[in-house]
Amino acid sequence: MILKKRFESDELLILRYLNRRIKLNEKDKFRYLNLEKGFEGEIKFDQLIENIQEERLILNDLLLEVNNSYFQIDTLIISQGIIYLIDIKNFEGDCYMESDKIFSVKTRWEYKNxxxxxxxxxxxxxxxxxxxxxxxxxxxxxIFINPHFTLYQASMDNSIILPSQVNRFISNLNNVPSKLTNSDKQLAKKLLSLHHPKTPFSLPPSYHYDQLQKGVYCNKCISYYMSIEKYNFVCGNCGEREKISKVILRHINEFKLLLPGQKITTKIISEWCNTELNRRTICRVLKNNFEAVGKTKETYYR
Ligand SMILES: [Zn+2]
Incomplete structure:
Protein backbone atom coordinates (compact mmCIF):
# COMPACT_ATOMS: atom_id res chain seq x y z
CA MET A 1 0.00 0.00 0.00
CA ILE A 2 1.36 3.40 -0.98
CA LEU A 3 1.14 5.89 1.88
CA LYS A 4 3.07 8.66 0.23
CA LYS A 5 3.02 9.17 -3.50
CA ARG A 6 5.83 10.56 -5.55
CA PHE A 7 5.62 13.99 -7.16
CA GLU A 8 8.14 16.14 -8.94
CA SER A 9 10.11 18.26 -6.48
CA ASP A 10 9.60 22.02 -6.63
CA GLU A 11 13.17 22.30 -7.84
CA LEU A 12 12.50 20.01 -10.79
CA LEU A 13 9.25 21.82 -11.63
CA ILE A 14 10.89 25.24 -11.46
CA LEU A 15 13.73 24.16 -13.73
CA ARG A 16 11.31 22.40 -16.09
CA TYR A 17 9.15 25.51 -16.43
CA LEU A 18 12.15 27.82 -16.70
CA ASN A 19 13.60 25.67 -19.44
CA ARG A 20 10.46 26.38 -21.44
CA ARG A 21 10.71 30.13 -20.93
CA ILE A 22 14.41 31.11 -20.85
CA LYS A 23 17.69 29.69 -22.00
CA LEU A 24 19.18 27.99 -18.96
CA ASN A 25 22.90 28.29 -18.48
CA GLU A 26 24.93 25.13 -18.85
CA LYS A 27 25.10 24.37 -15.14
CA ASP A 28 21.35 24.78 -14.59
CA LYS A 29 20.56 22.83 -17.72
CA PHE A 30 22.78 19.97 -16.55
CA ARG A 31 21.12 20.02 -13.14
CA TYR A 32 17.69 20.12 -14.78
CA LEU A 33 18.33 17.17 -17.09
CA ASN A 34 19.74 15.17 -14.19
CA LEU A 35 16.67 15.81 -12.07
CA GLU A 36 14.35 14.96 -14.96
CA LYS A 37 16.24 11.75 -15.59
CA GLY A 38 16.28 10.79 -11.92
CA PHE A 39 12.54 11.34 -11.63
CA GLU A 40 11.91 9.22 -14.72
CA GLY A 41 13.88 6.37 -13.13
CA GLU A 42 11.93 6.66 -9.89
CA ILE A 43 8.61 6.49 -11.75
CA LYS A 44 9.85 3.38 -13.55
CA PHE A 45 10.65 1.76 -10.22
CA ASP A 46 7.25 2.77 -8.79
CA GLN A 47 5.56 0.92 -11.63
CA LEU A 48 7.59 -2.20 -10.86
CA ILE A 49 6.51 -2.31 -7.23
CA GLU A 50 2.94 -1.21 -7.88
CA ASN A 51 1.61 -4.70 -7.24
CA ILE A 52 3.92 -5.65 -4.43
CA GLN A 53 2.74 -8.72 -2.53
CA GLU A 54 1.92 -9.20 1.16
CA GLU A 55 1.29 -6.41 3.64
CA ARG A 56 3.80 -3.63 3.15
CA LEU A 57 3.74 0.13 3.38
CA ILE A 58 5.49 2.28 0.79
CA LEU A 59 6.61 5.84 1.48
CA ASN A 60 8.19 7.72 -1.42
CA ASP A 61 10.53 10.68 -1.36
CA LEU A 62 11.11 11.23 2.31
CA LEU A 63 13.35 14.00 3.52
CA LEU A 64 14.23 13.36 7.15
CA GLU A 65 16.51 14.94 9.66
CA VAL A 66 18.49 13.63 12.60
CA ASN A 67 20.74 15.91 14.68
CA ASN A 68 20.74 18.58 11.98
CA SER A 69 21.74 16.13 9.27
CA TYR A 70 19.30 15.79 6.41
CA PHE A 71 18.93 12.66 4.36
CA GLN A 72 16.64 11.69 1.54
CA ILE A 73 15.08 8.34 0.80
CA ASP A 74 13.67 7.64 -2.66
CA THR A 75 11.56 4.68 -1.54
CA LEU A 76 11.05 3.32 1.95
CA ILE A 77 9.21 0.03 2.39
CA ILE A 78 8.02 -1.11 5.80
CA SER A 79 7.69 -4.88 5.99
CA GLN A 80 7.26 -7.16 8.98
CA GLY A 81 10.36 -6.59 11.12
CA ILE A 82 12.35 -5.06 8.29
CA ILE A 83 12.59 -1.70 6.57
CA TYR A 84 14.01 -1.36 3.07
CA LEU A 85 15.66 1.90 2.07
CA ILE A 86 15.92 2.15 -1.68
CA ASP A 87 17.87 4.60 -3.74
CA ILE A 88 17.07 4.61 -7.44
CA LYS A 89 19.65 5.55 -10.03
CA ASN A 90 18.84 6.09 -13.68
CA PHE A 91 22.44 6.19 -14.94
CA GLU A 92 22.86 5.33 -18.58
CA GLY A 93 25.78 4.09 -20.66
CA ASP A 94 29.03 2.46 -19.61
CA CYS A 95 30.56 3.16 -16.24
CA TYR A 96 33.26 1.55 -14.21
CA MET A 97 33.98 1.19 -10.55
CA GLU A 98 37.34 2.00 -9.09
CA SER A 99 38.04 1.87 -5.38
CA ASP A 100 34.43 2.52 -4.47
CA LYS A 101 33.99 5.30 -6.99
CA ILE A 102 31.91 5.29 -10.16
CA PHE A 103 33.18 6.90 -13.36
CA SER A 104 31.73 7.28 -16.82
CA VAL A 105 33.82 5.40 -19.40
CA LYS A 106 33.18 8.06 -22.03
CA THR A 107 33.77 11.26 -20.08
CA ARG A 108 35.75 9.89 -17.07
CA TRP A 109 33.51 12.02 -14.90
CA GLU A 110 33.01 10.79 -11.41
CA TYR A 111 29.48 10.22 -10.21
CA LYS A 112 28.54 10.75 -6.62
CA ASN A 113 28.91 7.32 -5.13
CA ILE A 143 18.97 0.11 -7.69
CA PHE A 144 20.32 0.91 -11.14
CA ILE A 145 17.11 0.85 -13.10
CA ASN A 146 18.16 1.81 -16.62
CA PRO A 147 18.53 -1.22 -18.94
CA HIS A 148 21.13 0.72 -20.95
CA PHE A 149 23.51 0.92 -18.01
CA THR A 150 26.59 -1.24 -17.61
CA LEU A 151 28.89 -1.17 -14.61
CA TYR A 152 32.33 -2.65 -15.19
CA GLN A 153 34.34 -3.91 -12.24
CA ALA A 154 31.28 -3.73 -10.02
CA SER A 155 31.98 -4.99 -6.53
CA MET A 156 29.89 -7.94 -5.42
CA ASP A 157 28.35 -5.76 -2.76
CA ASN A 158 24.80 -6.99 -2.36
CA SER A 159 23.54 -3.49 -1.76
CA ILE A 160 23.97 -2.80 -5.48
CA ILE A 161 21.25 -4.05 -7.80
CA LEU A 162 22.17 -3.88 -11.48
CA PRO A 163 19.57 -3.61 -14.27
CA SER A 164 19.63 -7.35 -14.98
CA GLN A 165 18.92 -8.07 -11.30
CA VAL A 166 16.01 -5.72 -10.73
CA ASN A 167 13.25 -8.23 -11.48
CA ARG A 168 14.85 -10.83 -9.23
CA PHE A 169 15.18 -8.23 -6.48
CA ILE A 170 11.44 -7.59 -6.67
CA SER A 171 10.45 -11.24 -6.72
CA ASN A 172 12.74 -11.88 -3.75
CA LEU A 173 11.03 -9.05 -1.95
CA ASN A 174 7.62 -10.49 -2.81
CA ASN A 175 8.65 -13.87 -1.43
CA VAL A 176 9.24 -12.53 2.06
CA PRO A 177 5.98 -12.97 3.99
CA SER A 178 4.80 -9.90 5.84
CA LYS A 179 1.97 -9.13 8.24
CA LEU A 180 1.88 -5.62 9.61
CA THR A 181 0.87 -4.60 13.09
CA ASN A 182 -0.47 -1.37 14.51
CA SER A 183 2.97 -0.27 15.58
CA ASP A 184 4.22 -0.62 11.98
CA LYS A 185 1.42 1.71 10.91
CA GLN A 186 2.20 4.08 13.77
CA LEU A 187 5.80 4.26 12.63
CA ALA A 188 4.72 5.04 9.06
CA LYS A 189 2.54 7.87 10.36
CA LYS A 190 5.38 9.17 12.49
CA LEU A 191 7.78 9.17 9.53
CA LEU A 192 5.26 11.06 7.43
CA SER A 193 4.94 13.68 10.14
CA LEU A 194 8.73 14.04 10.30
CA HIS A 195 9.06 14.55 6.56
CA HIS A 196 10.35 17.99 5.53
CA PRO A 197 8.35 19.13 2.51
CA LYS A 198 10.94 21.66 1.38
CA THR A 199 14.49 20.77 0.57
CA PRO A 200 16.82 22.99 2.61
CA PHE A 201 19.63 22.75 0.10
CA SER A 202 18.66 23.68 -3.41
CA LEU A 203 18.81 27.15 -4.75
CA PRO A 204 16.91 27.79 -7.95
CA PRO A 205 18.71 29.90 -10.52
CA SER A 206 18.05 33.62 -10.36
CA TYR A 207 15.73 35.09 -12.98
CA HIS A 208 13.37 37.96 -13.41
CA TYR A 209 9.78 38.16 -14.66
CA ASP A 210 10.81 40.27 -17.66
CA GLN A 211 13.22 37.60 -18.88
CA LEU A 212 10.61 34.89 -19.06
CA GLN A 213 8.86 34.15 -22.31
CA LYS A 214 5.12 34.84 -22.02
CA GLY A 215 2.38 32.84 -23.65
CA VAL A 216 0.46 29.59 -23.32
CA TYR A 217 1.97 26.37 -24.54
CA CYS A 218 0.84 22.86 -25.30
CA ASN A 219 1.07 20.42 -22.40
CA LYS A 220 2.05 17.61 -24.71
CA CYS A 221 4.69 19.00 -27.07
CA ILE A 222 5.50 22.37 -25.37
CA SER A 223 4.74 24.32 -28.54
CA TYR A 224 3.64 27.93 -28.04
CA TYR A 225 1.72 27.71 -31.29
CA MET A 226 -1.77 27.60 -29.79
CA SER A 227 -5.09 28.75 -31.10
CA ILE A 228 -8.57 28.92 -29.63
CA GLU A 229 -11.50 26.86 -30.88
CA LYS A 230 -14.67 27.30 -28.85
CA TYR A 231 -13.86 26.04 -25.33
CA ASN A 232 -10.45 24.63 -26.14
CA PHE A 233 -6.93 25.58 -26.90
CA VAL A 234 -5.69 23.60 -29.88
CA CYS A 235 -2.02 23.02 -30.51
CA GLY A 236 -0.94 23.98 -34.00
CA ASN A 237 1.99 21.60 -33.78
CA CYS A 238 0.57 18.31 -32.48
CA GLY A 239 -3.19 18.89 -32.52
CA GLU A 240 -3.62 18.34 -28.75
CA ARG A 241 -6.80 19.92 -27.36
CA GLU A 242 -7.11 21.16 -23.80
CA LYS A 243 -9.96 23.03 -22.13
CA ILE A 244 -9.31 26.77 -21.92
CA SER A 245 -9.94 26.90 -18.16
CA LYS A 246 -7.50 24.03 -17.62
CA VAL A 247 -4.78 25.69 -19.69
CA ILE A 248 -5.19 28.98 -17.85
CA LEU A 249 -5.12 27.27 -14.47
CA ARG A 250 -1.98 25.36 -15.45
CA HIS A 251 -0.30 28.63 -16.38
CA ILE A 252 -1.44 30.38 -13.18
CA ASN A 253 0.04 27.57 -11.10
CA GLU A 254 3.25 27.80 -13.06
CA PHE A 255 3.34 31.56 -12.44
CA LYS A 256 2.80 30.99 -8.71
CA LEU A 257 5.68 28.57 -8.49
CA LEU A 258 8.10 30.60 -10.61
CA LEU A 259 7.26 33.98 -9.10
CA PRO A 260 6.14 33.33 -5.53
CA GLY A 261 6.51 36.95 -4.45
CA GLN A 262 4.30 38.42 -7.19
CA LYS A 263 0.67 39.32 -6.62
CA ILE A 264 -1.68 37.40 -8.87
CA THR A 265 -4.03 39.77 -10.68
CA THR A 266 -6.15 39.44 -13.80
CA LYS A 267 -3.86 41.92 -15.50
CA ILE A 268 -0.63 40.11 -14.81
CA ILE A 269 -2.06 36.69 -15.68
CA SER A 270 -3.39 38.09 -18.96
CA GLU A 271 0.08 39.35 -19.69
CA TRP A 272 1.60 36.04 -18.62
CA CYS A 273 -0.69 34.02 -20.87
CA ASN A 274 -0.42 36.55 -23.70
CA THR A 275 -3.36 35.19 -25.68
CA GLU A 276 -6.23 36.72 -27.57
CA LEU A 277 -8.40 35.52 -24.70
CA ASN A 278 -10.85 37.91 -23.12
CA ARG A 279 -9.74 39.18 -19.70
CA ARG A 280 -13.13 38.18 -18.32
CA THR A 281 -12.33 34.53 -19.01
CA ILE A 282 -9.07 34.78 -17.09
CA CYS A 283 -10.85 36.60 -14.28
CA ARG A 284 -13.40 33.77 -14.10
CA VAL A 285 -10.70 31.10 -13.82
CA LEU A 286 -9.06 33.10 -11.04
CA LYS A 287 -12.35 33.55 -9.18
CA ASN A 288 -13.23 29.87 -9.46
CA ASN A 289 -9.92 28.60 -8.17
CA PHE A 290 -8.52 31.21 -5.81
CA GLU A 291 -9.62 33.50 -3.06
CA ALA A 292 -10.10 37.12 -4.13
CA VAL A 293 -8.61 39.77 -1.86
CA GLY A 294 -9.95 43.33 -2.17
CA LYS A 295 -12.81 44.48 -4.34
CA THR A 296 -11.50 47.26 -6.53
CA LYS A 297 -9.24 47.31 -9.55
CA GLU A 298 -6.53 46.21 -7.15
CA THR A 299 -8.09 42.80 -6.53
CA TYR A 300 -5.55 40.02 -6.28
CA TYR A 301 -5.89 36.29 -5.75
CA ARG A 302 -4.30 33.77 -3.46
ZN1 LIG B 1 1.32 20.17 -29.01
Missing amino acids: PINQLKRSETLFSQLLRILKCNYLVESTA
Whole structure:
Protein backbone atom coordinates (compact mmCIF):
# COMPACT_ATOMS: atom_id res chain seq x y z
CA MET A 1 0.00 0.00 0.00
CA ILE A 2 1.36 3.40 -0.98
CA LEU A 3 1.14 5.89 1.88
CA LYS A 4 3.07 8.66 0.23
CA LYS A 5 3.02 9.17 -3.50
CA ARG A 6 5.83 10.56 -5.55
CA PHE A 7 5.62 13.99 -7.16
CA GLU A 8 8.14 16.14 -8.94
CA SER A 9 10.11 18.26 -6.48
CA ASP A 10 9.60 22.02 -6.63
CA GLU A 11 13.17 22.30 -7.84
CA LEU A 12 12.50 20.01 -10.79
CA LEU A 13 9.25 21.82 -11.63
CA ILE A 14 10.89 25.24 -11.46
CA LEU A 15 13.73 24.16 -13.73
CA ARG A 16 11.31 22.40 -16.09
CA TYR A 17 9.15 25.51 -16.43
CA LEU A 18 12.15 27.82 -16.70
CA ASN A 19 13.60 25.67 -19.44
CA ARG A 20 10.46 26.38 -21.44
CA ARG A 21 10.71 30.13 -20.93
CA ILE A 22 14.41 31.11 -20.85
CA LYS A 23 17.69 29.69 -22.00
CA LEU A 24 19.18 27.99 -18.96
CA ASN A 25 22.90 28.29 -18.48
CA GLU A 26 24.93 25.13 -18.85
CA LYS A 27 25.10 24.37 -15.14
CA ASP A 28 21.35 24.78 -14.59
CA LYS A 29 20.56 22.83 -17.72
CA PHE A 30 22.78 19.97 -16.55
CA ARG A 31 21.12 20.02 -13.14
CA TYR A 32 17.69 20.12 -14.78
CA LEU A 33 18.33 17.17 -17.09
CA ASN A 34 19.74 15.17 -14.19
CA LEU A 35 16.67 15.81 -12.07
CA GLU A 36 14.35 14.96 -14.96
CA LYS A 37 16.24 11.75 -15.59
CA GLY A 38 16.28 10.79 -11.92
CA PHE A 39 12.54 11.34 -11.63
CA GLU A 40 11.91 9.22 -14.72
CA GLY A 41 13.88 6.37 -13.13
CA GLU A 42 11.93 6.66 -9.89
CA ILE A 43 8.61 6.49 -11.75
CA LYS A 44 9.85 3.38 -13.55
CA PHE A 45 10.65 1.76 -10.22
CA ASP A 46 7.25 2.77 -8.79
CA GLN A 47 5.56 0.92 -11.63
CA LEU A 48 7.59 -2.20 -10.86
CA ILE A 49 6.51 -2.31 -7.23
CA GLU A 50 2.94 -1.21 -7.88
CA ASN A 51 1.61 -4.70 -7.24
CA ILE A 52 3.92 -5.65 -4.43
CA GLN A 53 2.74 -8.72 -2.53
CA GLU A 54 1.92 -9.20 1.16
CA GLU A 55 1.29 -6.41 3.64
CA ARG A 56 3.80 -3.63 3.15
CA LEU A 57 3.74 0.13 3.38
CA ILE A 58 5.49 2.28 0.79
CA LEU A 59 6.61 5.84 1.48
CA ASN A 60 8.19 7.72 -1.42
CA ASP A 61 10.53 10.68 -1.36
CA LEU A 62 11.11 11.23 2.31
CA LEU A 63 13.35 14.00 3.52
CA LEU A 64 14.23 13.36 7.15
CA GLU A 65 16.51 14.94 9.66
CA VAL A 66 18.49 13.63 12.60
CA ASN A 67 20.74 15.91 14.68
CA ASN A 68 20.74 18.58 11.98
CA SER A 69 21.74 16.13 9.27
CA TYR A 70 19.30 15.79 6.41
CA PHE A 71 18.93 12.66 4.36
CA GLN A 72 16.64 11.69 1.54
CA ILE A 73 15.08 8.34 0.80
CA ASP A 74 13.67 7.64 -2.66
CA THR A 75 11.56 4.68 -1.54
CA LEU A 76 11.05 3.32 1.95
CA ILE A 77 9.21 0.03 2.39
CA ILE A 78 8.02 -1.11 5.80
CA SER A 79 7.69 -4.88 5.99
CA GLN A 80 7.26 -7.16 8.98
CA GLY A 81 10.36 -6.59 11.12
CA ILE A 82 12.35 -5.06 8.29
CA ILE A 83 12.59 -1.70 6.57
CA TYR A 84 14.01 -1.36 3.07
CA LEU A 85 15.66 1.90 2.07
CA ILE A 86 15.92 2.15 -1.68
CA ASP A 87 17.87 4.60 -3.74
CA ILE A 88 17.07 4.61 -7.44
CA LYS A 89 19.65 5.55 -10.03
CA ASN A 90 18.84 6.09 -13.68
CA PHE A 91 22.44 6.19 -14.94
CA GLU A 92 22.86 5.33 -18.58
CA GLY A 93 25.78 4.09 -20.66
CA ASP A 94 29.03 2.46 -19.61
CA CYS A 95 30.56 3.16 -16.24
CA TYR A 96 33.26 1.55 -14.21
CA MET A 97 33.98 1.19 -10.55
CA GLU A 98 37.34 2.00 -9.09
CA SER A 99 38.04 1.87 -5.38
CA ASP A 100 34.43 2.52 -4.47
CA LYS A 101 33.99 5.30 -6.99
CA ILE A 102 31.91 5.29 -10.16
CA PHE A 103 33.18 6.90 -13.36
CA SER A 104 31.73 7.28 -16.82
CA VAL A 105 33.82 5.40 -19.40
CA LYS A 106 33.18 8.06 -22.03
CA THR A 107 33.77 11.26 -20.08
CA ARG A 108 35.75 9.89 -17.07
CA TRP A 109 33.51 12.02 -14.90
CA GLU A 110 33.01 10.79 -11.41
CA TYR A 111 29.48 10.22 -10.21
CA LYS A 112 28.54 10.75 -6.62
CA ASN A 113 28.91 7.32 -5.13
CA PRO A 114 25.40 6.06 -4.42
CA ILE A 115 26.69 3.46 -1.97
CA ASN A 116 28.26 6.10 0.26
CA GLN A 117 25.06 8.14 0.14
CA LEU A 118 23.10 5.03 0.96
CA LYS A 119 25.28 4.04 3.92
CA ARG A 120 24.97 7.55 5.29
CA SER A 121 21.17 7.41 5.00
CA GLU A 122 21.13 3.98 6.61
CA THR A 123 23.21 5.18 9.58
CA LEU A 124 21.08 8.27 10.08
CA PHE A 125 17.85 6.35 9.67
CA SER A 126 18.97 3.75 12.22
CA GLN A 127 19.67 6.59 14.64
CA LEU A 128 16.19 7.92 14.04
CA LEU A 129 14.69 4.48 14.74
CA ARG A 130 16.59 4.33 18.04
CA ILE A 131 15.28 7.77 18.99
CA LEU A 132 11.75 6.58 18.17
CA LYS A 133 12.43 3.37 20.16
CA CYS A 134 11.62 1.18 17.18
CA ASN A 135 13.36 -2.04 16.46
CA TYR A 136 13.71 -3.07 12.82
CA LEU A 137 16.30 -4.58 10.60
CA VAL A 138 17.31 -1.94 8.04
CA GLU A 139 18.39 -3.01 4.59
CA SER A 140 19.52 -0.43 2.07
CA THR A 141 19.88 -0.94 -1.65
CA ALA A 142 20.91 1.14 -4.64
CA ILE A 143 18.97 0.11 -7.69
CA PHE A 144 20.32 0.91 -11.14
CA ILE A 145 17.11 0.85 -13.10
CA ASN A 146 18.16 1.81 -16.62
CA PRO A 147 18.53 -1.22 -18.94
CA HIS A 148 21.13 0.72 -20.95
CA PHE A 149 23.51 0.92 -18.01
CA THR A 150 26.59 -1.24 -17.61
CA LEU A 151 28.89 -1.17 -14.61
CA TYR A 152 32.33 -2.65 -15.19
CA GLN A 153 34.34 -3.91 -12.24
CA ALA A 154 31.28 -3.73 -10.02
CA SER A 155 31.98 -4.99 -6.53
CA MET A 156 29.89 -7.94 -5.42
CA ASP A 157 28.35 -5.76 -2.76
CA ASN A 158 24.80 -6.99 -2.36
CA SER A 159 23.54 -3.49 -1.76
CA ILE A 160 23.97 -2.80 -5.48
CA ILE A 161 21.25 -4.05 -7.80
CA LEU A 162 22.17 -3.88 -11.48
CA PRO A 163 19.57 -3.61 -14.27
CA SER A 164 19.63 -7.35 -14.98
CA GLN A 165 18.92 -8.07 -11.30
CA VAL A 166 16.01 -5.72 -10.73
CA ASN A 167 13.25 -8.23 -11.48
CA ARG A 168 14.85 -10.83 -9.23
CA PHE A 169 15.18 -8.23 -6.48
CA ILE A 170 11.44 -7.59 -6.67
CA SER A 171 10.45 -11.24 -6.72
CA ASN A 172 12.74 -11.88 -3.75
CA LEU A 173 11.03 -9.05 -1.95
CA ASN A 174 7.62 -10.49 -2.81
CA ASN A 175 8.65 -13.87 -1.43
CA VAL A 176 9.24 -12.53 2.06
CA PRO A 177 5.98 -12.97 3.99
CA SER A 178 4.80 -9.90 5.84
CA LYS A 179 1.97 -9.13 8.24
CA LEU A 180 1.88 -5.62 9.61
CA THR A 181 0.87 -4.60 13.09
CA ASN A 182 -0.47 -1.37 14.51
CA SER A 183 2.97 -0.27 15.58
CA ASP A 184 4.22 -0.62 11.98
CA LYS A 185 1.42 1.71 10.91
CA GLN A 186 2.20 4.08 13.77
CA LEU A 187 5.80 4.26 12.63
CA ALA A 188 4.72 5.04 9.06
CA LYS A 189 2.54 7.87 10.36
CA LYS A 190 5.38 9.17 12.49
CA LEU A 191 7.78 9.17 9.53
CA LEU A 192 5.26 11.06 7.43
CA SER A 193 4.94 13.68 10.14
CA LEU A 194 8.73 14.04 10.30
CA HIS A 195 9.06 14.55 6.56
CA HIS A 196 10.35 17.99 5.53
CA PRO A 197 8.35 19.13 2.51
CA LYS A 198 10.94 21.66 1.38
CA THR A 199 14.49 20.77 0.57
CA PRO A 200 16.82 22.99 2.61
CA PHE A 201 19.63 22.75 0.10
CA SER A 202 18.66 23.68 -3.41
CA LEU A 203 18.81 27.15 -4.75
CA PRO A 204 16.91 27.79 -7.95
CA PRO A 205 18.71 29.90 -10.52
CA SER A 206 18.05 33.62 -10.36
CA TYR A 207 15.73 35.09 -12.98
CA HIS A 208 13.37 37.96 -13.41
CA TYR A 209 9.78 38.16 -14.66
CA ASP A 210 10.81 40.27 -17.66
CA GLN A 211 13.22 37.60 -18.88
CA LEU A 212 10.61 34.89 -19.06
CA GLN A 213 8.86 34.15 -22.31
CA LYS A 214 5.12 34.84 -22.02
CA GLY A 215 2.38 32.84 -23.65
CA VAL A 216 0.46 29.59 -23.32
CA TYR A 217 1.97 26.37 -24.54
CA CYS A 218 0.84 22.86 -25.30
CA ASN A 219 1.07 20.42 -22.40
CA LYS A 220 2.05 17.61 -24.71
CA CYS A 221 4.69 19.00 -27.07
CA ILE A 222 5.50 22.37 -25.37
CA SER A 223 4.74 24.32 -28.54
CA TYR A 224 3.64 27.93 -28.04
CA TYR A 225 1.72 27.71 -31.29
CA MET A 226 -1.77 27.60 -29.79
CA SER A 227 -5.09 28.75 -31.10
CA ILE A 228 -8.57 28.92 -29.63
CA GLU A 229 -11.50 26.86 -30.88
CA LYS A 230 -14.67 27.30 -28.85
CA TYR A 231 -13.86 26.04 -25.33
CA ASN A 232 -10.45 24.63 -26.14
CA PHE A 233 -6.93 25.58 -26.90
CA VAL A 234 -5.69 23.60 -29.88
CA CYS A 235 -2.02 23.02 -30.51
CA GLY A 236 -0.94 23.98 -34.00
CA ASN A 237 1.99 21.60 -33.78
CA CYS A 238 0.57 18.31 -32.48
CA GLY A 239 -3.19 18.89 -32.52
CA GLU A 240 -3.62 18.34 -28.75
CA ARG A 241 -6.80 19.92 -27.36
CA GLU A 242 -7.11 21.16 -23.80
CA LYS A 243 -9.96 23.03 -22.13
CA ILE A 244 -9.31 26.77 -21.92
CA SER A 245 -9.94 26.90 -18.16
CA LYS A 246 -7.50 24.03 -17.62
CA VAL A 247 -4.78 25.69 -19.69
CA ILE A 248 -5.19 28.98 -17.85
CA LEU A 249 -5.12 27.27 -14.47
CA ARG A 250 -1.98 25.36 -15.45
CA HIS A 251 -0.30 28.63 -16.38
CA ILE A 252 -1.44 30.38 -13.18
CA ASN A 253 0.04 27.57 -11.10
CA GLU A 254 3.25 27.80 -13.06
CA PHE A 255 3.34 31.56 -12.44
CA LYS A 256 2.80 30.99 -8.71
CA LEU A 257 5.68 28.57 -8.49
CA LEU A 258 8.10 30.60 -10.61
CA LEU A 259 7.26 33.98 -9.10
CA PRO A 260 6.14 33.33 -5.53
CA GLY A 261 6.51 36.95 -4.45
CA GLN A 262 4.30 38.42 -7.19
CA LYS A 263 0.67 39.32 -6.62
CA ILE A 264 -1.68 37.40 -8.87
CA THR A 265 -4.03 39.77 -10.68
CA THR A 266 -6.15 39.44 -13.80
CA LYS A 267 -3.86 41.92 -15.50
CA ILE A 268 -0.63 40.11 -14.81
CA ILE A 269 -2.06 36.69 -15.68
CA SER A 270 -3.39 38.09 -18.96
CA GLU A 271 0.08 39.35 -19.69
CA TRP A 272 1.60 36.04 -18.62
CA CYS A 273 -0.69 34.02 -20.87
CA ASN A 274 -0.42 36.55 -23.70
CA THR A 275 -3.36 35.19 -25.68
CA GLU A 276 -6.23 36.72 -27.57
CA LEU A 277 -8.40 35.52 -24.70
CA ASN A 278 -10.85 37.91 -23.12
CA ARG A 279 -9.74 39.18 -19.70
CA ARG A 280 -13.13 38.18 -18.32
CA THR A 281 -12.33 34.53 -19.01
CA ILE A 282 -9.07 34.78 -17.09
CA CYS A 283 -10.85 36.60 -14.28
CA ARG A 284 -13.40 33.77 -14.10
CA VAL A 285 -10.70 31.10 -13.82
CA LEU A 286 -9.06 33.10 -11.04
CA LYS A 287 -12.35 33.55 -9.18
CA ASN A 288 -13.23 29.87 -9.46
CA ASN A 289 -9.92 28.60 -8.17
CA PHE A 290 -8.52 31.21 -5.81
CA GLU A 291 -9.62 33.50 -3.06
CA ALA A 292 -10.10 37.12 -4.13
CA VAL A 293 -8.61 39.77 -1.86
CA GLY A 294 -9.95 43.33 -2.17
CA LYS A 295 -12.81 44.48 -4.34
CA THR A 296 -11.50 47.26 -6.53
CA LYS A 297 -9.24 47.31 -9.55
CA GLU A 298 -6.53 46.21 -7.15
CA THR A 299 -8.09 42.80 -6.53
CA TYR A 300 -5.55 40.02 -6.28
CA TYR A 301 -5.89 36.29 -5.75
CA ARG A 302 -4.30 33.77 -3.46
ZN1 LIG B 1 1.32 20.17 -29.01
